[in-house]
Amino acid sequence: MELEVPIxxxxxxxxxxxxxxxxxxxxxxxxxxxxxxxKTSLILWMMHENARAHGTKSLYVSLE
Incomplete structure (x- = not known):
């Protein structure tokens, strides 16, 4: 049985x-x-668009 992971x-x-x-x-x-x-702009864009489209929650951690 293969699990399908959402993308x-x-x-x-x-x-x-x-x-x-x-x-x-x-x-x-x-x-x-x-x-x-x-890099930061890419991650924030991805988080924003997925939250807007799917209601997903994300965590961003910067080590700078």
């Missing part, structure tokens, strides 16, 4: 394609990159 979209078409539709719900994700590459 949360990133709302970035190319990234969703690479990730097979998005990020598995309940996952812990580390987003890393050089300064100024819009």
């Amino acid at each position: 949360l979209q990133t709302y970035v078409d190319g990234l969703d394609r690479v990730l097979g539709g998005g990020i598995p719900k309940g996952s812990t994700v580390l987003v890393a990159g050089t300064p100024g590459t819009m």
